Amino acid sequence: MFLINGCQQNTLAAADRATQFGDGCFTTARIATGRIALLEAHVQRLRAACERLHIPFESWDILTTEMQQLAAAKGEGVLKVVLSRGGGGRGYSPTACLTPTRMLSVSDYPAHFSRWRSEGITLTLSPVRLGRNPHLAGIKHLNRLEQVLIRMHLEQTNADEALVLDSDGWLTECCAANIFWRQRQTVFTPQLENAGVAGIMRQHCLNHLSASPWRVREVQCQEIALAGADEVIICNALMPLVPVRRWNEHVWSSRELYHFLAPLCEP
Structure with a gap:
């Protein structure tokens, strides 16, 4: 309708x-x-x-x-x-x-979000990169051709979601979600000043994390930073929160951060 x-x-x-x-x-x-x-x-x-x-x-x-x-x-x-x-x-x-x-x-x-939340998802690295543009970064404008191309490539793989870099090679987001990862008691998420969408659920998570014992850092880094993570999660306003199970040879089973945030993200 x-x-x-x-x-x-x-x-x-x-x-x-x-x-x-x-x-x-x-x-x-x-x-x-x-x-x-x-x-x-x-x-x-x-x-x-x-x-x-x-x-x-x-x-x-x-x-x-x-x-x-x-x-x-x-x-x-x-x-x-x-x-x-x-x-x-x-x-x-x-x-x-x-x-x-x-x-x-x-x-x-979407019916598959329930399965994603219970089973976790797999990631792949997209060859399609986001252009850096501080005038448009963060907002959800109607020019989504980059995401269309990212999704087209993703559908040619067996992965559930795609890691997306910007044109300078910095980890930015996923195709349709923001990303967080935990290393011991510190939670990381990419900076979005030059590319990407500052999602509503991302900000919702940041608000709760800022009032918690977790340390939070918004960082500029390459995707290899995930290799040292103890846990990876993605989020958007619909999912709302999903744990990542695997990316290439990296496998995560911890859900400590997920179990803290998930009840706070449900409607």
């Missing part, structure tokens, strides 16, 4: 800048028992992205109401919200774009 500017429909104007230039942002939220998990964080993510992209969206109360109504009707599943600059004029200039477009959709909750 799609809701575009308050109307139930599944077609978007060809002139909309979402289709013309990927000019917009989005968030994807978990629906549990008719409610949106971390609703305020998802709205704030969209606000921050619109501010960074200079999209003049102002209908936040209407959007929030629509999000809650769709979630209540779905019960269990996934809610995706896309905000684009809308249509107007031609070429790259956004001057004539005065009315942003809001698009909401709901879908079923």
